[in-house]
Amino acid sequence: MIDSAIETLIRQHLTLTGDGNIVGNDNTVRVTKQTAGDYAVQIGEQHFTVTVEELRRVLSIEHSQVGVIGDNVTIHGGIHHHYNEPQAQTQANVPDIGALRDAVEKCSALLRQHKHTIANTGEHLPREVVEEIVAWAQDPPKEQNVAMLLDQAGMGKTVVMRDVLCVLEELGMVVLAIKADQQLSGISKYTDLPAQLQLPDSVESVITNLTTVAPVIILLDQIDALSLSLSHAQVALNIAIELLARLRLIPGVRILFSCRKFDYDSDPKLNAIEVKKRFSIPSLSEAEITEVLRKISIHFDILAPETRQLLRIPLHLDLFVRVLERSELKANISGINSLQALYHHLWLHVILRYGPDIPAESDREEVVRLFTDYMNDKRTTAVPHSVITASSNKHLQPAVRWLASAGILIQGATQWSFLHQTFFDYCYARHFVESGRCLSKAVVESDQGLFARSQLHQVIAYLREVQPDTYLHELNSLLATPNLRFHLRDLLLRWFGSLPNPTNSEHNIAKRMFFDPMQRPKLLHAIWGNSAWFAHLRDQLIGNLSAQDDQILDQQIIPYLGSLLDVVQSEIIHIIRPYLNRSEQWNQRLAWLLFHIRVWHTIEAVELLEQLVQSVPTLTLNNLFALPEIVRAYPQPGCRIIKRVFDSVLDECVRKREIETEGIASFVFISHELESLHGGSVESALEIASQVAPRYFVETMLSWLTHALTMFCDPPEDIYDYGFDSFATHWYDDIYTVRRAFVRSFIEALITIAQVEPPEFRKIASQLASLPGETPQLLITHVYRRLPHLYAQDACHFLLTDQRRLNLGDSQQYDSRKLIQAIVPHLSTNQRADPEAAILATFTGIWKPRDIVDLQWRGIRQLYLLQAIPVDLLTEQGRRILGELERKFPGERASDNPRITEGGFIDSPIPSDIARKMSNRDWLHALQKYQKGVRHREFLKGGAEQLARVLTELIKETPERFYLLLKRLPDTIDTPYVEAFLNGLAESDAPVEWLFNVVRRFALQPEREITRTISWALRKRVQDDIPDDMVILLEGYVRKAQGNDETRREQQERGLGDGYYNSDRGSALVTLMRIFDQRKDVERKWELIEYVAGDPSAVLRAGAIQELSHMLRVDRERAITLFENLLDGYAPILKSQHAQEFLHYAIHTHFSRMKGFVRALLESDDEPCQQRGAELACMAAVSPYIELTEEERAETRAMAEEAVRGSVACRRGVAHVYAVNVDKVPGVTYELAKLLDDEDEQVQNMLNSFLYHLQPDHIFTLRSFLEAYAASRAMRGKGLYEFTEYLWRYGQDDPQWALSVIDRILDNTYPVGDMRWGIGSDKLVRLTLNIYHDPTASSLRGEAMDVFDRLMECYPGEAQKVLRQWDDN
Secondary structure (H helix, E strand, C coil): CCEEEEEEEHHEEEEEECCCCEEEEECCCCEEECCCCCEEEEEEEEEEEEEHHHHHHHHHHHCCCCCHHHHHCCCCCCCCCCCCCCCCCCCHCCHHHHHHHHHHHHHCCHHCCCCEEEEECCCCCCCHHHHHHHHHHHCCCCCEEEEEEHHHECCCCHHHHHHHHHHHHHHHCCEEEEEEHHHHHCCCHHHHHHHHHCCCCCCCHHHHHHCCCCCEEEEEHHHHHHHCCCCCCHHHHHHHHHHHHCCCCCCCCCEEEEEEEEHHCCCCCHHCCCEEEECCCCCCCCHHHHHHHHHHCCCCHHCCCCHHCCCCCCHHHHHHHHHHHCCCHCCCCCCCCCHHHHHHHHHHHHCCCCCCCCCCCCHHHHHHHHHHHHHHHHCCCCCHHHHHHHHHHHHHHHHHHHHHHCCEEEEECCCCEEECCHHHHHCCEEEEEEEEHHHHHHHCCCCCCHHHHHHHHHHHHHHHHHCCHHHHHEEEHHCCCCCCCHHHHHHHHHHHCCCCCCCHHHHHHHHHHCCCCHHHHHHHHCCCHHHHHHHHEEEHHHHHHHCCHHHCCCCCCCHHHHHCHHHHCCHHHHHHHHCCCCHHHHHHHHHHHHCCCCCCCHHHHHEEEHHHHCCHHHHHHHCCCCCHHHHCCCHHHHHHHHHHHHHHHHHHHHHHHCCCCCCCCCHHHHHHHHHHCCCCCCCHHHHHHHHHHHHHHHHHHHHHHHHHHHHHHCCCCCCCCCCCCHHHCCCCCCHHHHHHHHHHHHHHHHHHHHHHHHHHHHHHHHHCCCCCHHHHHHHHHHHHCCHHHHHHHHHHHHCCCCHHHHHCCCCCHHHHHHHHHHHHHCHHHHHHHHHHHHHHHHCCCCCCCCHHHHHHHCHHHHHHHCCCCHHHCCCHHHHHHHHHHHHCCCCCCCCCCCCCCCCCCEEECCCHHHCCCCCCCHHHHHHHHCCCCCHHHHCCEEHHHHHHHHHHHHHHHHHHHHHHHHHHCCCCCCCHHHHHHHHHHHHCCCCHHHHHHHHHCCCCCCCCHHHHHHHHHHHHHCCCCCCCCHHHHHHHHHHHCHHHHHHHHHHHHHHHHHCCCCCCHHHHHHHHHHHHHHHHHHHHHHHHHHHHHCCCCHHHHHHHHHHHHHCCCCCCCHHHHHHHHHHCCCHHHHHCCCHHHHHHHCCCCHHHHHHHHHHHCCCCHHHHHHHHHHHHHEEEHHHHCCCCHHHHHHHHHHHHHHHHCCCCCHHHHHHHHHHCCCCCCCCCCHHHHHHHHCCHHHHHHHHHHHHCCCCHHHHHHHHHHHHHHCHHHHHHHHHHHHHHHHHHEEEEEEEEHHHHHHHHHHCCCCCCCCCCCCCCHHHHHHHHHHHHHHHHHHHHHHHHHHHHHHHHHHCCCHHHHEEEEEEEE
């Protein structure tokens, strides 16, 4: 692969032309053919070799992601040798920037003049996205010079693009705007672009010249109009994409193109454009709609919800205003609640408008019918100008012009279109019905393709409005005919199920389907969530709840009822309530339904849930995601549900205590067991309950807390202790999240009560104070601390009535101190002495110490508490005793950090910023103070090792200072500091002799274990001349006896691999090898390896083998002989990566000597060895680069075949080698095919890696294998996504084959792997639709629809997602 610097040169100096040639941009470029497929390139002083494939990648695919360009690249005459003669820059060829700007502005006029107001109101809606795009265009982030405006049809993308153009031009920026649907449609050659856009030179030349004075913004609107779904010819799209690819490489250019989401997702060419910034258009807000409707005197508030939602799409709002601005409908607009209704009124009040200067009504209708018939016959969305200019239609031209002025028709450069594709559907439906044609007959006899979807929908809906009897007949016929394609039947059912007002006749049809076991699931899916249908089918549902079998209930009826819970909640609850406690299975069904409620708007649903959790407590632990919403809407039942949840946890604690074998109380399990609720929204529910119903919450949960503390509390250990309870510890450490949420919520609720209802709070506080354990005392303490101005006297009384309350808190009486600190300033002068007196009278007895040392801390608790009172508020006696205690404990103060658990990284005892400021004297003191074995009092502060890391960095920055400092240090300095000097000097720019001097000073000290550090340090400076005494030192290390570090590595399963680098002798050997490389002393390397071949250390031998892999290029025979010697008697070394890598290279020339080792790997009892052996055997069997005799070739094939039939590990090796070589070795897929149905998941995964090596032409060269793969177990495992991606991108090159492969995928019945079956299926759907639309594959449309129907049945979700986009389009 060429590096990034060369890629940059290529992009700067080479260009891909429109006719597919690669040319140089200046006279510094020479490209000449070197070998087959390789080209020598000279750019200035740079010389390099590059392949055609790399040129394609760099010039097209990587940057524009446009495969078609790369596929068409050619080199001029097979050998391109382009040389541009230098040209003098004369006045004649200096570009006229002003003229270029005028040409660009003229080109942009089409977009600038695009209609941008709503109907005839003159109202323009500014969209926020315009400001976002303008901000991006002015200063795009790095590598984001191409952006896309992506959204669905009708959202006003062109208006946004027009607004962006106008704003940018007002800011003085240069903008080239192109409307692709009109200015690029019909173009056949890239070189035609200047004429098409009326530019004086090529687009690139114009833009490049303009960027010399200012950045240029390119706006390309409606590129989707050239895509597969709308265009018969792909040439224009290819040209547009090539234009993008060229312009994006010009410095100073920013590009924004607009596209419909459906086309971008469906068209591989559009999808392949590299875009890192996307913009979308939000639906219209209520305020925006209101402002427009004000222009026609309509209030937004009077609109039905369906109409409001309809008008959030700008296109619909525009139609709505057109209809109403001149009609008499304003008094009765409730019927305009759908797009069809809009079009109906548009027809009546715009198209058929009466007026003296308007063309005849018959002419207007004839124009619309003419356009509709043409579009339907040609399966297109536009009508050429020639249709209207034909002599037979000239009389219609005034009507055409009038319809255009009314916004019904849109004129393009060469064709006419309706205001929107959906208006064609409406017109088709209207004319269809008026002509008296039979819908069911017409649909069944048509190709039943996607074009029929909108027509079926519009016609059936139109019939329902104007001919109810005919509608019912047609509906029954269509539902009954077996010849209706699946996608159309599904569309019809979904439309039927979405009806907002079903009639009794429609109910009868639905009722027949409900009682038909084959039709019921389809009906229920169609009417999913529609409350109107529920009103009709309610009796049937109630009557069938008890009668249906479990499978029908669980798969059909219950899920359907769940879809309605948010819309008809009371009715559903009324239906299911009688089944509570009927059976465990029914309780599970009720739970499923209730846990799927998203909006809790009836008390009946909450009450049923409360009854359910009382009956089935196990349901409460993991599924209550809606609990916060329940509590917010219905606080009291919500609080009771929370208590029941907590009751279930307490019950579990009791159960666990009862089964304790040693009789040890296990209260700690309460906090632990509450964590089972974590993640189920209980924490949020607690917080909300404390806010919306504080008193009820406290009363409810106080009973639970009382029960818990009564059952689980250890007896006090001394007179200052309340006894251990699980809630009283780690309040500030956040160990248990649910307990923390409970405690905090309880406190917040208490504080609210204390502020609003003081008498009630005092009553609750009295109850809490009488409970066992420390938790109740802490709860009260927290309230008093927060409200000292209201409860100072209560708090003082609270403290004085129980001396244990002076000892509250996890550490250093933290909570007691904070309470005293809060209340004392609010007490009267006389009252202030009371807390002080209590402190002095407490903790005076003989405290039982753990050992004699603890006696020295006697009085410390009094000190901490007295320090909580301001000195000026202490009595004389208090100040005297405080002074005595402070003299006893100098500098001691209680921490303001309440946590008793801390964590983090052990850091240097001296921070690096301070260390940088230290003098040499400071360093001498620090290195003496912080010795390796000394413990330091500071938490998370280290010693010598951590300080040495700081020292290393400072030595690298200022080596001379610290080298001189080292001379003042004794030879006994701690080893970490010696290592710091070695590493710091090795990595600095200091003279290398300094490093050698440090090595000489400390290397021979026997007590120091710095062998590895010395080796590593010398290796870092190996490019310098390493003196002989250093080499002798290292050789001495190598020739020492085997150390314990090597022995430990040998005993580890995979220790030989890295033991070479991480052992004393091994690190010395590595450094010596690099020194001899630097000296080019190959013989010394051979001698060292020969010495190691006689050493007993397997670690050292494995390291020597790694070196041998590089020596193969020097003397293969000698290297292979040494390899054999190194392994002789040391079979475990064969497991090492070094040995296996050597085999990989050695078998290319010496297979006969290496095959025994390969065989040993295959027959090993170690799975990784078996896999590597299989990989080597298969590589030898298929590689054309391995030198083998015929006999050896047969032997390798036999070994590979044995591996295919061998262990799982062997098969993994086979799959790995063959998969990565599918694009390199002919015939390898024949061997790989033998593993397609292997049951091992890893074999499948390795086999599936072939997908990353597929090339576009493999659909032709590997088609038999790909067909087999589509039907294989491996594909169903984890290969579907990549395979479908490949098919989607390249399958259209052979559409018939692609459809057959999709059929094979759908026929595949192997079990589904871990990945969700269906992932990637949207690509199959889109590929099938692309084939259906491909004009060059029109003979395959029926076959494409057959496949599409199958896809809809197999992947309804993904297919519906794509179809929704199609239908919206």
